[in-house]
Each structure stands twice: as C-alpha cells, then as structure tokens.
Amino acid sequence: MPTSTESDLDRVAERAAAVARAFAATEPRARAAALVAVADALDRNAAELIAIAMRETGLAAPRLIGEVRRTSNQLRLFAEAIVDGAYLDARIDAADPEYVIGPRPDVRRVLEPVGPVLNFAASNFPFAFSVAGGDSAAALAAGCPVVVKAHSGHLELSRRTAEVVVEALAGAGMPDGVFQLIEGQQNGVALLKDDRIRAGAFTGSTHVGRLLADIAATRPRPIPFFGELGSVNPVYATPGAIAAEPELLQGFLTSVAGSAGQLCTKPGFLFVPAAAELGGLAEAAEAVGEHRLLNPGIGRAFEERRGAVLGADGVVVLAEGAVRVDEDGQRFVTPTVVEVSVEALRAQPEALLEESFGPLSVIVRYPDAAALPALHRELFPGNLTSTVHATDAEAGELGDLVEALAETSGRVLFGGWPTGVSVTAAMQHGGPFPATTTDATSVGTAAITRFLRGVAYQNAPAALLPEALRDDNPWGVPQRRSEAGRSSEWGTLTGIH
Amino acid sequence: MPTSTESDLDRVAERAAAVARAFAATEPRARAAALVAVADALDRNAAELIAIAMRETGLAAPRLIGEVRRTSNQLRLFAEAIVDGAYLDARIDAADPEYVIGPRPDVRRVLEPVGPVLNFAASNFPFAFSVAGGDSAAALAAGCPVVVKAHSGHLELSRRTAEVVVEALAGAGMPDGVFQLIEGQQNGVALLKDDRIRAGAFTGSTHVGRLLADIAATRPRPIPFFGELGSVNPVYATPGAIAAEPELLQGFLTSVAGSAGQLCTKPGFLFVPAAAELGGLAEAAEAVGEHRLLNPGIGRAFEERRGAVLGADGVVVLAEGAVRVDEDGQRFVTPTVVEVSVEALRAQPEALLEESFGPLSVIVRYPDAAALPALHRELFPGNLTSTVHATDAEAGELGDLVEALAETSGRVLFGGWPTGVSVTAAMQHGGPFPATTTDATSVGTAAITRFLRGVAYQNAPAALLPEALRDDNPWGVPQRRSEAGRSSEWGTLTGIH
Structure with a gap:
C-alpha cells in the first residue's frame, strides 16, 4: 500500500x-x-x-x-x-x-x-x-x-x-x-x-x-x-568504580560499539577521575570488527560528526577507528574514542557536545567530583539516560549528582550501561527536551x-454510559469510587504534618 | 511584589x-x-x-x-x-x-x-x-x-x-x-x-x-x-425534553445570564426541535437585572460580538437585552437571546459560531434530530462541555449523538446546565482544541x-532511591510491583477473547 x-x-x-x-x-x-x-x-x-x-x-x-x-x-x-x-x-x-x-x-x-x-x-x-x-x-x-x-x-x-x-x-x-x-x-x-x-x-x-x-x-x-x-547519555565513573570494576572500560566499549553505536541510548560521554588509568581501551577498540551503518545518509552524517570531533582543539585520540565507503555509498566503521578536558568540552559545544549517531564516544577527565552536579546541569539539560558507576561505599556522597541526573534525564542507571532498554511497566524512555519533545x-x-484523553459524563443514564463507567461494570474494570459525604472528612487533613 | x-x-x-x-x-x-x-x-x-x-x-x-x-x-x-x-x-x-x-x-x-x-x-x-x-x-x-x-x-x-x-x-x-x-x-x-x-x-x-x-x-x-x-458549550433538547421540562427555558436563561455570562461553560447554543414553543423566554430575559461586565476590555469585546450576532442575516431577536456604558468605560448588560436556522448558522460562522463572552446565547431550531450528530461534528469540533436534555424513554435513540459529543467535548451532561463545574476526582475540564491546547x-x-514527569531508576542502591520507590517505603505510598517470572504468563493471554 x-x-x-x-x-x-x-x-x-x-x-x-x-x-x-x-x-x-x-x-x-x-x-x-x-x-x-x-x-x-x-x-x-x-x-x-x-x-x-x-x-x-x-x-x-x-x-x-x-x-x-x-x-x-x-x-x-x-x-x-x-x-x-x-x-x-x-x-x-x-x-x-x-x-x-x-x-x-x-x-x-x-x-x-x-x-x-x-x-x-x-x-x-x-x-x-x-x-x-x-x-x-x-x-x-x-x-x-x-x-x-x-x-x-x-x-x-x-x-x-x-x-x-x-x-x-x-x-x-x-x-x-x-x-x-x-x-x-x-x-x-x-x-x-x-x-x-x-x-x-x-x-x-x-x-x-x-x-x-x-x-x-x-x-x-x-x-x-x-x-x-537526541540523547548523549553521559556516564559518570567514580574513583571507587575505576578501581573496583576492572571490566568497566570493556563494558563501555561494548555499549558504544553495539549496533555500531546507532542507538539513542549509546553512552556518548564517559566522565572519569583525572588520574584514571585507561589502559587496554585502544586494544579493545581495535578488536571490534567493522560494522555497516544503517544507510548512506546516516553514514555521511556520522563521518561529518566524527571529523568535527577529531578536528576539535585539545582532543586526544585513544582509538581512532576507521570509516570505509563502498561503491553504494554505504559506510563501514570501527569505534572511535577520544579524550578531552572539561575546558575543551565547554569551549567547543558544537563540535563536541552534539550527538554522534554511530560508534563514537568522548572520555572526559574531571579534576573535581564535587563539581560534577553543576557541570552536568550546564552541559546536559535533557537526556534519555544518565549513568553512575560507583561503589556502595560511595553512595553517601552521590546525592547531589543523582538529583542533577534525575532532573535532566528520564532514566538514571547505577552500574551497567544505558543501551538495551527493557520493556516493562516501570520503564521511562523519554526525558527533558531534546531527549523527547514532551516528557512522555x-x-x-x-x-x-x-x-x-479524559472524558467526563454527568448524570448520564446507564444506557448511555461507556461500559467502563456503568454500575453493573460489564467489562469488570477497576472503578475508583468517591461516595457522597466524603468531603466532610477533608477537615481532618488539618491534623497532618 | x-x-x-x-x-x-x-x-x-x-x-x-x-x-x-x-x-x-x-x-x-x-x-x-x-x-x-x-x-x-x-x-x-x-x-x-x-x-x-x-x-x-x-x-x-x-x-x-x-x-x-x-x-x-x-x-x-x-x-x-x-x-x-x-x-x-x-x-x-x-x-x-x-x-x-x-x-x-x-x-x-x-x-x-x-x-x-x-x-x-x-x-x-x-x-x-x-x-x-x-x-x-x-x-x-x-x-x-x-x-x-x-x-x-x-x-x-x-x-x-x-x-x-x-x-x-x-x-x-x-x-x-x-x-x-x-x-x-x-x-x-x-x-x-x-x-x-x-x-x-x-x-x-x-x-x-x-x-x-x-x-x-x-x-x-x-x-x-x-x-x-474558548468554548461555546452546545445544548441539545429533544422533543421529549421540551414537553417534559417546563422549566427548561428558565434554566437555560439562568445559566446564560449567571455571572453575566462570563463563564467558559456558558451555553452558547441551544438546539430545539423546529416546532418547539419558546413562550416566556423574552419575559424571563427581561426580568434579569443589569450586571456589570468584568472590565472595559471584556465589555468592548462583548458589545462587538453582540453587534455581529444581531447584524447577521436571518437572526430573529427573542430578547434584545441592552448594553450601557458608564463614564469609566464599564459596560452594564442584560441578556440577549436570538434564534437562527441551521442554514444561517452554517453560512455565517464568523458572526455566529464564535464565542460571545457575556450574556448572549443562540437558539437553533433543528428540522431533523437524526442529522444532529453530523451537524455537531461539523460545527463544534472542540468544546469543554456538551449537554443533552432528553427523557429516559429517548435514551435508546441518543447513542450516535452522545458519541459525537464525547468525541468533541471534555464533559457530556445529561440534563442540567454546564455552568457550575464541580471540583472532584472525576471532573474533566478540558477538551479538544480550541477548548484547551491539550486534552488535559x-x-x-x-x-x-x-x-x-516520569523518572526511572535502574539498579539504584536504596540510599539513592526516592522515598516512594524504596522497599522500606518510608512514606507508605502505594507501590505497584511486577515480580520476576511474570512474563512467562503472557502466553496465557492468547486464550482471551
């Protein structure tokens, strides 16, 4: 059709x-x-x-x-x-x-x-x-x-x-x-x-x-x-997590490279402590096989975004990755991972902060964990997800950061990676703009x-009520009833604290 | 401040x-x-x-x-x-x-x-x-x-x-x-x-x-x-209602004139059978005392709308009403009620179909009750309320009309008048545009x-969860739990009809 x-x-x-x-x-x-x-x-x-x-x-x-x-x-x-x-x-x-x-x-x-x-x-x-x-x-x-x-x-x-x-x-x-x-x-x-x-x-x-x-x-x-x-799904790793999770960088890379990074929940940023060791990342990236991007349009857009990131000031290439074009204009790619400072990120929002739809992610070294909540609010006003990697012992220090993430994201993860969204009653896949146009x-x-949409019926005869609202409840749906006389009880609310 | x-x-x-x-x-x-x-x-x-x-x-x-x-x-x-x-x-x-x-x-x-x-x-x-x-x-x-x-x-x-x-x-x-x-x-x-x-x-x-x-x-x-x-809140009266409710016209007028018609639920239209007797309406309208409109701006706008209605082709004045201006530019008004045919209404949407914010309403004689659902959909795509006056014996014939009203209104009333919105759990005060900008x-x-807005927390330690989501539930809120293993039961849904 x-x-x-x-x-x-x-x-x-x-x-x-x-x-x-x-x-x-x-x-x-x-x-x-x-x-x-x-x-x-x-x-x-x-x-x-x-x-x-x-x-x-x-x-x-x-x-x-x-x-x-x-x-x-x-x-x-x-x-x-x-x-x-x-x-x-x-x-x-x-x-x-x-x-x-x-x-x-x-x-x-x-x-x-x-x-x-x-x-x-x-x-x-x-x-x-x-x-x-x-x-x-x-x-x-x-x-x-x-x-x-x-x-x-x-x-x-x-x-x-x-x-x-x-x-x-x-x-x-x-x-x-x-x-x-x-x-x-x-x-x-x-x-x-x-x-x-x-x-x-x-x-x-x-x-x-x-x-x-x-x-x-x-x-x-x-x-x-x-x-x-769009969503860039920042991930924050504490010093404790870097020490306690030897598989953290491998997990990050798997999440970045899966489906060639063409997921709206791909982690576009990983924040690590200034002194974090990132050994093994380049090797892991090089071990990822070539993957075709979805179509020539997405391929071209990714190549352009990757060029902007690689060309930005202060960018250190950890894994360069590659882009190959075939005769049909399809791009075949391997992961690109770069490192930048907070200052470089702030100074070049167009080149560095926009979503790269493909296998590319940016690692940011942060000098001061206490500054992360404000930094997050400044850089990432609307995302589908935000993630924290931390040890249980650090939970007490994370309240402010989690508050900032909840304010600006639809889903806040603790450990794990944002890709692979489960479909459940409690899932939220939607957050402040530009993650979604509404918060739904x-x-x-x-x-x-x-x-x-809600529709109210006032003094309707039973025969003209929708089934779900009838007293004989033919569909057997849950009905929330408010009986007469209840409003006199509101006065008792003054006693609550 | x-x-x-x-x-x-x-x-x-x-x-x-x-x-x-x-x-x-x-x-x-x-x-x-x-x-x-x-x-x-x-x-x-x-x-x-x-x-x-x-x-x-x-x-x-x-x-x-x-x-x-x-x-x-x-x-x-x-x-x-x-x-x-x-x-x-x-x-x-x-x-x-x-x-x-x-x-x-x-x-x-x-x-x-x-x-x-x-x-x-x-x-x-x-x-x-x-x-x-x-x-x-x-x-x-x-x-x-x-x-x-x-x-x-x-x-x-x-x-x-x-x-x-x-x-x-x-x-x-x-x-x-x-x-x-x-x-x-x-x-x-x-x-x-x-x-x-x-x-x-x-x-x-x-x-x-x-x-x-x-x-x-x-x-x-x-x-x-x-x-x-905006909302014009049409009301439909059946032949049975006209016969059975001697107080119908008085109720209509009271609803039109209350608060000088400056209510978003004021009935702007009353549809009656072609042969309906409207005796007593003019006298009842004349008995309503003068009422000041809210401010000079609303007064001017009402005077203009009233002029457009009275000047439209085919309008029969049932109660002319009056507008008096004082030295401060405040308008003092009494109710205006006119009668038009369906054809005149259709032909002059700007003059006749727009909301008149003040004590003015339009009575429309309909030749054919069966045509009302389609007519309603055509003329009134979005309203806060729609109302039916009918006898219980007529309920069986009203299904199509009620469906049309529910599709285009936030609240559908049976008998009574739309003004005087109750504040309850089941109230809906909002309908398709232009009644409200969303259906909320x-x-x-x-x-x-x-x-x-919804926020999801994934694998969060208890200390970082909002109170309402914690297993120890310190606020004692209702929690809807979905336990492990439930999804294996979905297969049983194939048995439903």
Whole structure:
C-alpha cells in the first residue's frame, strides 16, 4: 500500500477517521487478543522478515532476532497492560447533595482514545521502533487507528511487516482500516497537517523531530506530538568504580560499539577521575570488527560528526577507528574514542557536545567530583539516560549528582550501561527536551497514556454510559469510587504534618 | 511584589529555579498540610478579599462567597489527593534474569515535579482560576514552584491574595520562594520564554491562549503549555425534553445570564426541535437585572460580538437585552437571546459560531434530530462541555449523538446546565482544541498530572532511591510491583477473547 498522491493520502486519512469510532468501542479484552495475534504473526514470520531486515539495514542476525522477540513481547506486554481495563482510570463520583462546594452531580470519568495516530518509524530499530513497534503497540492498545510512515531505510521490510500486522488484526476481528502504511517524508508531513490525524509520534533525529513537532504545534488545530529525538547519555565513573570494576572500560566499549553505536541510548560521554588509568581501551577498540551503518545518509552524517570531533582543539585520540565507503555509498566503521578536558568540552559545544549517531564516544577527565552536579546541569539539560558507576561505599556522597541526573534525564542507571532498554511497566524512555519533545515515555506500558484523553459524563443514564463507567461494570474494570459525604472528612487533613 | 524590570523578572525565575529541588523533595504529607494551611488562610481572610474583588470585578457577593469556598476546598481536595502518595504512580519491576526479552534489571519509576510553573490568571474567576486557583493548587500539590502572572482586572486582589498564600506556605514550613506573583502581560510573555520555567498554564481567550501556546511550543527548549481557551458549550433538547421540562427555558436563561455570562461553560447554543414553543423566554430575559461586565476590555469585546450576532442575516431577536456604558468605560448588560436556522448558522460562522463572552446565547431550531450528530461534528469540533436534555424513554435513540459529543467535548451532561463545574476526582475540564491546547483537565484532581514527569531508576542502591520507590517505603505510598517470572504468563493471554 505505498502511497504517493494527494488522493491516496486523503483516502488514508478518511479510512483512519472512519474506523476510529468502531475501534474505540472495542472491548480492551478484544484489543488485547488482537495485539497477541499480531505478536504471534510476527514470530511466525520472523525468519522471512529478519532476512529482509539484514539486507536493508546491515544489522546482524543476533541483534535482529533479539529485536523481533522484543517487538512481539512488547505487543504481549501491552495486551497484558490493557486486558483488565485499569488503564482506563475509571473514576465515579457519586452525586452528593451535601458536597462542600455545593450539590455535586453524578460525575464519571474515563480515558478514551484520542483518534487516528500518525507514527514516524525509526531507521535504527526496523522492528521495535518501526511498523509494529512501540508507538504502534501503544496506540492500538489505546484504541486509536494507526498510520505508520515507513522509514525509507527499510521499505520492503515495512511493507511486508504491515501486511503481517493488517492480516493478524483482521483475523482477530478488528475493523478494517485500523492499521495503514504510507511512504515518503513529504507524505508524512502532509498527513501530519491533516485535521483527521489527532496525535503524532516519532523516533529519529533532533533536526527532523523538531521540525515535525513545530508542524504539529502550529497546525490550525494543534495536536500532541511525541518525538524521541537526541540523547548523549553521559556516564559518570567514580574513583571507587575505576578501581573496583576492572571490566568497566570493556563494558563501555561494548555499549558504544553495539549496533555500531546507532542507538539513542549509546553512552556518548564517559566522565572519569583525572588520574584514571585507561589502559587496554585502544586494544579493545581495535578488536571490534567493522560494522555497516544503517544507510548512506546516516553514514555521511556520522563521518561529518566524527571529523568535527577529531578536528576539535585539545582532543586526544585513544582509538581512532576507521570509516570505509563502498561503491553504494554505504559506510563501514570501527569505534572511535577520544579524550578531552572539561575546558575543551565547554569551549567547543558544537563540535563536541552534539550527538554522534554511530560508534563514537568522548572520555572526559574531571579534576573535581564535587563539581560534577553543576557541570552536568550546564552541559546536559535533557537526556534519555544518565549513568553512575560507583561503589556502595560511595553512595553517601552521590546525592547531589543523582538529583542533577534525575532532573535532566528520564532514566538514571547505577552500574551497567544505558543501551538495551527493557520493556516493562516501570520503564521511562523519554526525558527533558531534546531527549523527547514532551516528557512522555515511548517505551513501557506507561506509553499508552500518550494516546488517551479524559472524558467526563454527568448524570448520564446507564444506557448511555461507556461500559467502563456503568454500575453493573460489564467489562469488570477497576472503578475508583468517591461516595457522597466524603468531603466532610477533608477537615481532618488539618491534623497532618 | 509587582514586577516590571528585566532584573526583577530574572530574580523571580532564579528564585523559582533555586527552590525547585528543595520543594520537590518535600513529603506529599507536608505539602498537603501546606495546601490546607493556604485554604484556611483564604477562608480567614475571605471578608477582606471579597470586598476587594467586588470593587475590582463587579461580581456580586453571593457569587464571590461561593467562589472563595470553592477555591479553599479545591486546595483541600488536592491535599487529600496527594496525601497518600498514590498520585506518584510508583512502579517497581523486580530484576528478572529470565525475563522474556532478556535479563531485566531492577527498574523503578515515579512521577516527579516538572519544575517551576508559570500560571496566567483568568479575569472571570478572581479566586478559583486566579492567584490561589486550580492551576496553582495543582502545581503546588505536584511539588512545583509557582509563579502567577496576575490578571490586570483584579491587581489589588491578586497582590493581597499572594500575600496570604506566601504567608501560609511559610507558616507551614514550605521553603521560601515556592510562590511568587508577577504583573504585566509583557512580563508574562518574557517569563514564559525563560528557560527556567518548565511548564505554563492559562485560562482566557482563544486569541491570547493560542499566542502563548505557540510561544511555549517554539522556545529553543519547548515546554508543555496547558491553555483553557474558548468554548461555546452546545445544548441539545429533544422533543421529549421540551414537553417534559417546563422549566427548561428558565434554566437555560439562568445559566446564560449567571455571572453575566462570563463563564467558559456558558451555553452558547441551544438546539430545539423546529416546532418547539419558546413562550416566556423574552419575559424571563427581561426580568434579569443589569450586571456589570468584568472590565472595559471584556465589555468592548462583548458589545462587538453582540453587534455581529444581531447584524447577521436571518437572526430573529427573542430578547434584545441592552448594553450601557458608564463614564469609566464599564459596560452594564442584560441578556440577549436570538434564534437562527441551521442554514444561517452554517453560512455565517464568523458572526455566529464564535464565542460571545457575556450574556448572549443562540437558539437553533433543528428540522431533523437524526442529522444532529453530523451537524455537531461539523460545527463544534472542540468544546469543554456538551449537554443533552432528553427523557429516559429517548435514551435508546441518543447513542450516535452522545458519541459525537464525547468525541468533541471534555464533559457530556445529561440534563442540567454546564455552568457550575464541580471540583472532584472525576471532573474533566478540558477538551479538544480550541477548548484547551491539550486534552488535559484544569479542574479536579486529575489536573495534577500536567505538572509531573516520569523518572526511572535502574539498579539504584536504596540510599539513592526516592522515598516512594524504596522497599522500606518510608512514606507508605502505594507501590505497584511486577515480580520476576511474570512474563512467562503472557502466553496465557492468547486464550482471551
């Protein structure tokens, strides 16, 4: 279903809008079953899909096998998250003639789907952040029709995945048109401006993400836009950690080089004490095999960023790495690691502080651990993750730093490395701008709230209430009730301290 | 603390930013006690404050007495909403080496305050949507320092209220600087652009709200902006309701004329069957006494809107009403009610469909009840409320209409009138644009989520975890735990339908 003309696009928008009501009315249990059906279909077709993905993206088989498993289980996790209806946040305030601010009607509130959602697929996760990825899973779970704008880096995979998804949804009894695919950046932009689209989601570069976010915000009728943009994911190692973790540098390098550094959680900076020994790093870097970058565009951008870093003042090369171009313009790379001083970093923000999407990281020697919280706030106002490597004995001295990291990041790690995001109820993958355009998470079950809006019903007859708000509760969802007479108890709050 | 110079503004932003951490760290129980202290202080000073408000706004004593009660109890409701810490949505995923997508670390997520919030006060609710109003209560409850931009229509009241709030917060042990007041539209705009401000809230006109929303969205670092803008709150009366509710027209008029129609939930349209008898409406309108509009600016705007409505083609005047100007430029008004056909309404959207902020409403005769859902979607894409008056016997025929109303409104009422918004857990005061800039609610306890963001902690030592996420749970908040081994149960979901 590749789309190119204006009337094609109009048809896509019309189909999504037309099916929105029927889809919104489906029982969560039925949508959960449909998500599981999509998951099963992905797993069944994994071998074929992975073969296409390898060819189109240059990513290795083990990584893609893991990514399909992650993607199908992400769908199952969303199924589990919606099946009991708790996500609907059903609230029932009983009528109360004695309510403290005046007689209160019967008011009931539930979260309803926002309507058709347009998702822009990412290049670097051809499954987990693409056609059947997290944004699609969350929007479908919420009951929103989905249009995915395919990433040009894996078009064949996108088309084939969309066929698998559409067939599975139909087989599970979901109405026709709840899932559609379009192609082409211009078509994505045109559809984002269409009044029938009610929310957007995106994973990609800061430049493009900001452009789309501005379009969404300045439409005649603005819509929420959830963009996951850039992140450099600083890591701070204490003197204790340097001494206690002999494998620290190897772990760092593995995280930097994995998937050729093309991960939004790649650690772009490692802060170490001034006197830290970095022996073995160069050898470890040289032992990493060549890896193809995702596509020629990403390859060119990486080569440019790497050139800027290597050319900056005060940069000491620890592992130079290499970039090779083949006749198709594809880049093949090995890791680059450099070292700079805090002063050099501060003095050259454009060359050194911007994200390098690829296997490149910057080691910074810090003279004074006490200065790190302020330094972090100054250099890194918005990131997906920040990480601390320290010993338990040092925990008492880290309060200020952790506070700075929590203020400026969606996820704060202790030990380990930020790449390899787990998909769970408690995951937060989203942080202050520019990590994401809003603070919402795009990974984990909390991501569903992006595509829901509250609607209250006042004094509604039972027959006209949504199922989740009815006293006979046919869907059996959790309902939070506030009975009459409760407000007289507020006075007791004066006793609390 | 009136503010006019750039260095004053800089000091305000710096103070808010400086206190943000200490305030964020306060226990919810302590903030709840502080909110109650503010509520008590408002009640203690009510007589003095109401006297100032009457002079500055022209609103009547009974209305203002009720509004202070609403405002202080709104603060108590937020205290109740945060005291148990459920709003923190604490989630704990235990580490799971057997997790289905690969070994899972210990991940814990909590909602943390977004940081300093700038609230633009409204003109029409000098208490409930102003200095100590809903946006301030929600932001303080969330743990965010608040700066209120006072409305020029009640400056003296704003200053005095701010003094009462600041003193009460200090008395309750809250850190210095958590609440500040600024004055002047330009200062509000300048502060909205300040990087230290992390969210904005606004209640007012569509024009100004959209302007501010665009500023917030296009800052170098965009921030969430929660604007409550325009709403015309259509009401649909069925033939059955016209027959069964002899008091319907009187109720309509009371709702239109209350507070001189200067309410965002005023019913701007009443749809009645073509053959409906509207006898008594003119007499009832003439019986309403003259009421001053809030300020000369609102008076001028209302006079202009009223002129446009009365001058539109096909308008039949049912109650002309009057506008009198005194020597200070204040307008004194009585209600205007007109009748138009569906065709006339459609043909003149600028004259007839825009909100008239004042005691004016439009009655529309509909020839065909079955056409109402489509007509509603066409004319009213975004409203705070929509209302149906019908008999129980007609409920079976109303499904399509209610679906259209729920899609386009934050609150759907059955019987009654949209003015007089109750403040409860289930209230939704916010709907599709232009009712609000996002779908978030600005009334009721769900409003707190606007000022919170998720932060995840991975493998954190207990000493560095926020209290709400610790296993020993010192604040005693509800924690949602996901234990190891659970993901193996997802397979059972395939059995659901």
